[in-house]
Amino acid sequence: MVALISVSGTAAACELTILTSYPSSFYKPFIDLFVTQTGMSDVCLQNKNTIGLISHVRENRRPVPDIVWASSPVAFELLDQHGALAHFPDKLSAFSDMAGIIPDSPNGSRFGFALSTIGLMSRDDQAALETVEIADLASPDYSELLGMSSPSRSGTTHLFVESLLQQYGWQEGWALLSQIGGNLATVTARSFGVRDGVARSRFPYGIGIDFLARAELPSGEGLTFRSFAPGWYFPASVAVTGVGAHNALSLRFVDFLRSSTAQELLLAPEIGRIPINPALWSRAGFSPTVQEPHHRLDLELAAQRMVVVNALYDDMITHRLLELKKLWVALRRLENTPVITQSDSMRSLLGAVRDSLEIVPVAAFMANESSFEQAFSAAGPPENALAGRLRIQDSWSNDFSQRFKTARELIARMDAFQNHLDPGALE
Numbered sequence: 001m002v003a004l005i006s007v008s009g010t011a012a013a014c015e016l017t018i019l020t021s022y023p024s025s026f027y028k029p030f031i032d033l034f035v036t037q038t039g040m041s042d043v044c045l046q047n048k049n050t051i052g053l054i055s056h057v058r059e060n061r062r063p064v065p066d067i068v069w070a071s072s073p074v075a076f077e078l079l080d081q082h083g084a085l086a087h088f089p090d091k092l093s094a095f096s097d098m099a100g101i102i103p104d105s106p107n108g109s110r111f112g113f114a115l116s117t118i119g120l121m122s123r124d125d126q127a128a129l130e131t132v133e134i135a136d137l138a139s140p141d142y143s144e145l146l147g148m149s150s151p152s153r154s155g156t157t158h159l160f161v162e163s164l165l166q167q168y169g170w171q172e173g174w175a176l177l178s179q180i181g182g183n184l185a186t187v188t189a190r191s192f193g194v195r196d197g198v199a200r201s202r203f204p205y206g207i208g209i210d211f212l213a214r215a216e217l218p219s220g221e222g223l224t225f226r227s228f229a230p231g232w233y234f235p236a237s238v239a240v241t242g243v244g245a246h247n248a249l250s251l252r253f254v255d256f257l258r259s260s261t262a263q264e265l266l267l268a269p270e271i272g273r274i275p276i277n278p279a280l281w282s283r284a285g286f287s288p289t290v291q292e293p294h295h296r297l298d299l300e301l302a303a304q305r306m307v308v309v310n311a312l313y314d315d316m317i318t319h320r321l322l323e324l325k326k327l328w329v330a331l332r333r334l335e336n337t338p339v340i341t342q343s344d345s346m347r348s349l350l351g352a353v354r355d356s357l358e359i360v361p362v363a364a365f366m367a368n369e370s371s372f373e374q375a376f377s378a379a380g381p382p383e384n385a386l387a388g389r390l391r392i393q394d395s396w397s398n399d400f401s402q403r404f405k406t407a408r409e410l411i412a413r414m415d416a417f418q419n420h421l422d423p424g425a426l427e
Helices: 024-038 052-058 074-079 133-139 153-168 170-183 192-198 210-214 250-257 260-265 300-304 306-316 316-333 344-358 370-376 384-420
Strands: 004-006 015-020 043-047 067-068 111-122 131-133 148-151 186-187 205-210 222-227 231-240
Touching: 004 231, 015 024, 015 052, 015 133, 015 170, 015 250, 015 260, 024 043, 024 052, 024 260, 052 067, 052 074, 052 153, 067 250, 074 231, 111 131, 111 153, 111 170, 111 210, 111 250, 133 153, 133 170, 148 153, 148 192, 153 186, 153 205, 153 231, 153 300, 153 306, 170 306, 170 316, 170 344, 186 192, 186 316, 192 205, 192 210, 205 210, 210 222, 222 231, 231 250, 250 260, 300 306, 306 316, 306 370, 306 384, 316 344, 316 384, 344 384, 370 384
Parallel strands: 015 043, 015 067, 131 222, 148 186, 148 205
Antiparallel strands: 004 043, 067 231, 111 205, 111 222, 111 231
């Protein structure tokens, strides 16, 4: 259940209504400071995950927010494409020397207040490296050692998935996601579950965002964080809705988040965020340069195909995780079996199994088709949206089921071949 929280203890008359994906441990210090500075009596906050936040705004659910406050720039791009955000181009950032990082939306619909990076978190007693190559996570060395949330439940995880797809390309990207999926210990319901899982030693490594790892745990400890290479830097942002444009306090809150006092607050150990102000980067341990390669996300493309990417990931990996892991373990075993790799006919079966585990039933050029977005959106007529969504999902589910069945059958054939040549091989 999502509650509307007022800083005065009542929600009868909200002077400013904020919808955020951040937990109270993050937003409360900022709201308390904002209220102190402005002398306001009622700032009301509602917390939802990024996907729920998008649906809330697009469907005009009550309470209608003045402000949207979240980590994923894709969420803001999607809301802007649907005309839900007000534009204030005169408010674009005046910060210089951003090392090629663009903090705001050029049309003034979204304003960055902090920076985030995505990488690998672990406990302090784990071996630490400066950076991590994404492709390394596909290594069998990580089998059952990784934790990750579902992109359909976490905006930051969607950033990871979409960034990987854009960096490696659609086909190679899904192949890599499947391989990484084969190494997952679990898929958590929210990104906070990844941090908690690492902190409680349920799995040693977690794919997630820097501030979750760096913020102090209740015990006073923190987690080690290693960013992916090339660097993935994303602006955590704030935006004003169409309704909020008529509330003068909305822009006042935007200005507050980029003020020196709020930027300093980001550096507090219990918050641990990178300020948007470059003058504070060294104090946050953040020192990118223009020459340092970093990945730039095509936000328009990411927003257009967000529902497709999330649905494909869940059908391929989240809902089939146990089977996917078993198939990858079996395939990797056979790929390291000389009897199999030295046989021309068996080598072709190895390739067929890989194809079955790595290919998705949607081509890159189809992924951003508006028909997909409309079918998965709840904004259209309910009966039409539901029928279209079920039809598409059934088609994808059948395709994945058939591919995984083929993989199982081919693995069984190779096991039988090996057992025939070496009766003791499978004992």
